[in-house]
Amino acid sequence: MTGFGRASARVGALGATVEVASVNQRGLAPVVHLPAEWASLEPELAARIRASIQRGKVTLRVSPERGAVGAADIVGPLAQLRELAHKAGIPGEPDWDVLLRLSERSSLAPVPPLGDDGVAALMGAVDAALAAHAAMREREGASLAADLAARLDRLAALVDAMETSAAGGPARQKERLLRRLADLGVGVDPADERVLRELALHADRADIAEEVTRLRSHIGQGRGLLTQAAPGRALDFLTQELLREVNTVGSKASELATTQAVLEAKVEVERFREQVQNLE
Numbered sequence: 001m002t003g004f005g006r007a008s009a010r011v012g013a014l015g016a017t018v019e020v021a022s023v024n025q026r027g028l029a030p031v032v033h034l035p036a037e038w039a040s041l042e043p044e045l046a047a048r049i050r051a052s053i054q055r056g057k058v059t060l061r062v063s064p065e066r067g068a069v070g071a072a073d074i075v076g077p078l079a080q081l082r083e084l085a086h087k088a089g090i091p092g093e094p095d096w097d098v099l100l101r102l103s104e105r106s107s108l109a110p111v112p113p114l115g116d117d118g119v120a121a122l123m124g125a126v127d128a129a130l131a132a133h134a135a136m137r138e139r140e141g142a143s144l145a146a147d148l149a150a151r152l153d154r155l156a157a158l159v160d161a162m163e164t165s166a167a168g169g170p171a172r173q174k175e176r177l178l179r180r181l182a183d184l185g186v187g188v189d190p191a192d193e194r195v196l197r198e199l200a201l202h203a204d205r206a207d208i209a210e211e212v213t214r215l216r217s218h219i220g221q222g223r224g225l226l227t228q229a230a231p232g233r234a235l236d237f238l239t240q241e242l243l244r245e246v247n248t249v250g251s252k253a254s255e256l257a258t259t260q261a262v263l264e265a266k267v268e269v270e271r272f273r274e275q276v277q278n279l280e
Contacts, residue, residue, distance in 0.1 A: 002137075002278075003022045004132075005129040005132030005133030006019045006020075007128035007129040009125035011064070012114055012118035014064045014111060015065035016064045018062050018063075018122070018128075019063070019129060020049075020059070020132075021061075022059070024277060025057040028049075028053060028055055030046045030050060030058045031057070031059045031060070032045045033059065034062050035062070037113055038062065038122075048127070052130050053134075054230050054280050055232055055233075060129075137280065144279050148272060148279070151271060151272045152223055152272070155219055155242070155268050155269065159265070161258075161261040162261045162265070165255045165257035165258040166253070166255060166258050208248075208252055208258075218238055222235065232276060232277075235276045236277075239269060239272055239273045242272070246266055249265075250263075
């Protein structure tokens with residue numbers, strides 16, 4: 001799921017802003033951006049991401065507020081630049097481009113290391129940003145869960161349609177078989193053992209009772225998982241089982257209505273799978 005959270009804190013003599021952003025991804029990929037002087041904190045920050053988030057590409061960025069660059073920050077470097085130009089015999093005065101580059105250089109000055117109090121304040125801001133991020137993801141998760149529940153309802157209706165159409169298969173197969181034999185000029189008693197054997201074989205091959213039972217079980221499990229925390233990985237596995245059973249019904253289908261329901265169910269399972277990838 002996507003999400004964003006931001007928090008600020010005073011860390012030593014500086015202010016710092018912490019931002020946490022995530023985009024959809026099957027697994028968890030934490031990325032931490034810190035000033036080089038605070039790089040030793042990266043393992044702890046990555047551990048806090050893993051403790052609160054299970055899926056997604058998560059970027060945590062810590063930005064120290066170095067303050068605005070003033071004239072005093074440029075005067076010294078500018079004097080050095082003029083002295084070098086004079087010694088090299090280069091005429092002219094610095095233009096706006098030179099002044100901009102000097103200000104950029106000053107804004108990249110090293111940040112001071114953090115003491116214990118600064119580290120504690122920064123970790124508090126990190127926790128606050130992660131909490132704000134989690135709240136946003138929870139709101140999105142509720143919308144996704146409602147959509148997934150509706151797709152399970154649609155899939156349940158298609159399973160009912162498969163069962164209904166398949167139930168009339170033996171009778172229609174008997175009718176087709178007798179009609180074909182009649183067209184060939186072969187008179188056969190409907191109670192003939194050979195006809196009954198052929199119909200029994202067809203009924204056995206086309207029986208989808210087990211698949212229908214398992215599909216309904218999987219749909220029920222899916223509904224239960226949607227009420228639990230972080231069901232994404234379990235739903236991933238369940239989606240594979242749903243598709244397996246639907247494919248099996250498709251391989252057994254002899255009725256056009258059953259085949260149509262199977263095709264619609266495959267589309268619905270695929271849409272379900274795509275949404276599950278966005279769910280933690």
